[in-house]
Amino acid sequence: MAAISRDEVANLARLARIAMSDAELDHLAGEMDVILGAVARVQEVAGKDVPATSHPLDVNNVVREDEVLPSLLPSEALSGAPASEDQRFKVPQILGEE
Amino acid sequence: MSIRDNASQMATALANKEISAVELTNQHYQQIEAVDKDVHAFLHLDKEGAISQATEIDKKRAAGEKLSPLAGVPLALKDVLTQKGVPTTCGSKILEGWRPPYDSTVVSKLKSAGIIILGKTNMDEFAMGSSTENSAFGPTHNPWDLSRIPGGSGGGSAAALAAFEAPLSIGTDTGGSIRQPAAVTGTVGVKPTYGGVSRYGLVAFSSSLDQAGPCARTVLDTALLHQVIAGFDPKDSTSINHAVPDVVAAAKKLEVKGMKIGIVKQLSGSGYQKGVENKFNEAIVELVKLGAEIVEVSCPNFEYALAAYYLIAPSECSSNLARFDSIRFGLRVGDDGSKGAEEVMNLTRQAGFGREVKRRIILGTYALSSGYYDAYYGSAQKVRTLIKRDFEAAFEKCDVLVSPTAPTTAFKIGEKADDPLAMYLNDIATIPVNMAGIGGMSLPCGLAEEDGLPVGFQIMSPAMKDDRMYIVGGALEAALLAKWGKPILDFAPKLAGSK
Numbered sequence: 159m160a161a162i163s164r165d166e167v168a169n170l171a172r173l174a175r176i177a178m179s180d181a182e183l184d185h186l187a188g189e190m191d192v193i194l195g196a197v198a199r200v201q202e203v204a205g206k207d208v209p210a211t212s213h214p215l216d217v218n219n220v221v222r223e224d225e226v227l228p229s230l231l232p233s234e235a236l237s238g239a240p241a242s243e244d245q246r247f248k249v250p251q252i253l254g255e256e
Numbered sequence: 257m258s259i260r261d262n263a264s265q266m267a268t269a270l271a272n273k274e275i276s277a278v279e280l281t282n283q284h285y286q287q288i289e290a291v292d293k294d295v296h297a298f299l300h301l302d303k304e305g306a307i308s309q310a311t312e313i314d315k316k317r318a319a320g321e322k323l324s325p326l327a328g329v330p331l332a333l334k335d336v337l338t339q340k341g342v343p344t345t346c347g348s349k350i351l352e353g354w355r356p357p358y359d360s361t362v363v364s365k366l367k368s369a370g371i372i373i374l375g376k377t378n379m380d381e382f383a384m385g386s387s388t389e390n391s392a393f394g395p396t397h398n399p400w401d402l403s404r405i406p407g408g409s410g411g412g413s414a415a416a417l418a419a420f421e422a423p424l425s426i427g428t429d430t431g432g433s434i435r436q437p438a439a440v441t442g443t444v445g446v447k448p449t450y451g452g453v454s455r456y457g458l459v460a461f462s463s464s465l466d467q468a469g470p471c472a473r474t475v476l477d478t479a480l481l482h483q484v485i486a487g488f489d490p491k492d493s494t495s496i497n498h499a500v501p502d503v504v505a506a507a508k509k510l511e512v513k514g515m516k517i518g519i520v521k522q523l524s525g526s527g528y529q530k531g532v533e534n535k536f537n538e539a540i541v542e543l544v545k546l547g548a549e550i551v552e553v554s555c556p557n558f559e560y561a562l563a564a565y566y567l568i569a570p571s572e573c574s575s576n577l578a579r580f581d582s583i584r585f586g587l588r589v590g591d592d593g594s595k596g597a598e599e600v601m602n603l604t605r606q607a608g609f610g611r612e613v614k615r616r617i618i619l620g621t622y623a624l625s626s627g628y629y630d631a632y633y634g635s636a637q638k639v640r641t642l643i644k645r646d647f648e649a650a651f652e653k654c655d656v657l658v659s660p661t662a663p664t665t666a667f668k669i670g671e672k673a674d675d676p677l678a679m680y681l682n683d684i685a686t687i688p689v690n691m692a693g694i695g696g697m698s699l700p701c702g703l704a705e706e707d708g709l710p711v712g713f714q715i716m717s718p719a720m721k722d723d724r725m726y727i728v729g730g731a732l733e734a735a736l737l738a739k740w741g742k743p744i745l746d747f748a749p750k751l752a753g754s755k
Contacts, residue, residue, distance in 0.1 A: 162622065170621045174574060175581070175598065176614055177606035186618060189676060193619060196677055197563040197632070203642060204635035211640040213464045213494075214450045214693020214719075220493040234357035240588035249583055250597040 263423040263477040277310035277328030290753035297416040301375035327370030332422035335376035338457040347391040350608030360457020377412030386682035404666040407437030432686025435698035439661035439712020450693030451496035454489035462572040479507035506723035513547035518654035531704025535711040539701040555646035564639035574620030661698040661712030
């Protein structure tokens, strides 16, 4: 049995906000099955007594003094935006008609 | 003075006013003009910026100002680091045309040191790949054989060195993207200790693994560049606030007598191309002649490193690449007034991302999803602990660890393009270093008998002991140079039109 179905891949693509054609989904579902088969072996050695490592360093939250420093001008911050208006990012509609 | 000289030789010629920074920069652009149509190491050239930078350096030198050692020497920058006003694509259509409004810390440091940035180099899209074939702008070709890959993801940065288009370059290494390209192009590349070089302005792929580092044609040049870009940066919360080890003195030491060098059992023996294994073993013989002590160490959990990496890196990438949402920068597709933000986002990401990036985002989304998190991402994090422990135990017995850098020499373009798993295996020997956040170097150790292509020798050192890999690398390089009679790149066929 496949580790992952085509429907599951379609759902993941939806969650990841990537539109996919039927051909892309067919292809990716096959590849995902092979890759998941190969990476599943991490479970062989991951015993309950082994702590997880999320990062190579002991990461602590870093804070600095709250001081005013130079930052980007609105024109600079918007310089790469696909669309802008009145010093704001212009986005497509985010709510329905109602 | 020739463009085939090393960066240190160029620096001396500049200091002695035998050549100006403008002349040196122009000579490199002439070489790029002559060979880059075949090599395709660069995605973008910033001639205007580079010449103006070089003019400034020449003025300062004429005025007798004290300059840093590499002032006026040209460099090629991987297109994953921001440079203000200069296109930064990460090899992706989704960022095509984006000009960042700020410099990465690496670029700020290069500019302060007077290093001339010639342009941005080609790479696998968002640094995901081992061949540079995943670039949305076409592959880079290996200067040793144009039908072969230059490694990846930093194939452009490595090829630029091997084609004498630049004496220095910057790479980034998440699972081997500096070291494997160095190995297959006969150049030197170093992944510093994680946190040693700031990630500010490095477009994130896998934040707990990504690290920028220096690339050059010699160990000493690599060390000189390392010294420039390393150091604490308050703009990166994972930057290490600790003095940078003296890597330049280490590269000049040329003395390994009494050092303990560990061969990792799991990264040696079968599984490597015959010529790779042979050249690695011959380099070990040289180290023994120099008085180093060789010990064998076992790191049993390295066997699981590749599997764990291909869960951790995609998981972090699925989160990091969410920022490419068609709102703040880059591509926007389908915004014709009739579609909502989500649909525009879906269409933009479909058009803007290539196959490997989509594959990894989907894999990461799966590994992080509820119901699968513990089995996949959670287990991979536990493997990471086991790998760290293996390294800790190994470094109790030796000063550095060594292995071949890559399982094979450069393969043909297209050979593995349709087989993701075969491609992933290129990183089998380089990944453990990233998982533990330690330092790793690749330097050339010879040409494989069967194909005449360069082989890389990997040296791994404990966290913040980066000087150790430079000590061993410098000494081995000197011994091999004496044996060969000339630098390894002098054995490469001359490119058409090359100086």
